[in-house]
Amino acid sequence: MKNAYNTYNMMLKLNPYSIDDLLKAHKMMMEGLISENGKFRSGGVGVFDGDTLIHMAPPAELVPSEMKDLFEWYKCSNMHPLIKSSIFHYEFEFIHPFADGNGRMGRMWHSMLLGKWNALFYWLPIEELIRTRQQEYYDALGKSDMEVDSSAFVELMLEIILDTLKETRVVGNAGDSNTPIRQDDGTLDGVLEREILALLKKEPSITQKALSKKLNIPYRTLQRKMKELQKYEKIERIGGKRYGYWDVK
Numbered sequence: 001m002k003n004a005y006n007t008y009n010m011m012l013k014l015n016p017y018s019i020d021d022l023l024k025a026h027k028m029m030m031e032g033l034i035s036e037n038g039k040f041r042s043g044g045v046g047v048f049d050g051d052t053l054i055h056m057a058p059p060a061e062l063v064p065s066e067m068k069d070l071f072e073w074y075k076c077s078n079m080h081p082l083i084k085s086s087i088f089h090y091e092f093e094f095i096h097p098f099a100d101g102n103g104r105m106g107r108m109w110h111s112m113l114l115g116k117w118n119a120l121f122y123w124l125p126i127e128e129l130i131r132t133r134q135q136e137y138y139d140a141l142g143k144s145d146m147e148v149d150s151s152a153f154v155e156l157m158l159e160i161i162l163d164t165l166k167e168t169r170v171v172g173n174a175g176d177s178n179t180p181i182r183q184d185d186g187t188l189d190g191v192l193e194r195e196i197l198a199l200l201k202k203e204p205s206i207t208q209k210a211l212s213k214k215l216n217i218p219y220r221t222l223q224r225k226m227k228e229l230q231k232y233e234k235i236e237r238i239g240g241k242r243y244g245y246w247d248v249k
Helices: 002-009 019-029 060-076 081-095 102-117 126-132 134-147 151-167 191-202 208-215 219-231
Strands: 046-049 052-056 235-238 245-248
Touching: 002 019, 002 102, 019 060, 019 102, 052 134, 060 081, 081 102, 081 134, 081 151, 102 126, 126 134, 126 151, 134 151, 191 208, 191 219, 191 245, 208 219, 219 235
Parallel strands: none
Antiparallel strands: 046 052, 235 245
């Protein structure tokens, strides 16, 4: 969990069009878990649903060129990002470039590609939604493999993205998303951050759980935002957990 947390924290610093950054992210994600972290796999690998093999990935010697082609295709394609990012995700899982961690990396990179198009997507819990629909996810991968066509997988991903948008609180238009936008001086400029600061000024003793309910956002999202605001010295916790309060700078 710590590896995933640290990797997602550096997401905004990574270039989703860079294979070197993909390897860098995998190195951090799988640190201490496999010996080939940060490297493309050196052996054969398959995708399993329980004990059932649903996909045998291409030979290891083809992985570097396959990944290079995939990244080049994405950068050059004029297809809509919602569609081509889903195709990228499918092709990534088809190639299965790593010995382990392919699912996590594929889902993270999908979010990053979408985030590059619209920063809102950096913070949508697509990973979580896929996890709750894991059987559909594997079924769509298997169906696309059998049909040699990514359409089934792309349709599922678009449905998941739509469901995510419906379940996520969005304020304003795309230009006023909840996404924290870091300025050159490291400050934050996001609608959700401003709402948090306004409520903390009004109710400095409010608990984070109560704050997340008032804002109608998941508790984990609120915790992440609070840590960011503390990191950039926008707020400071004064006193203990029970009797303390938040000081807004």
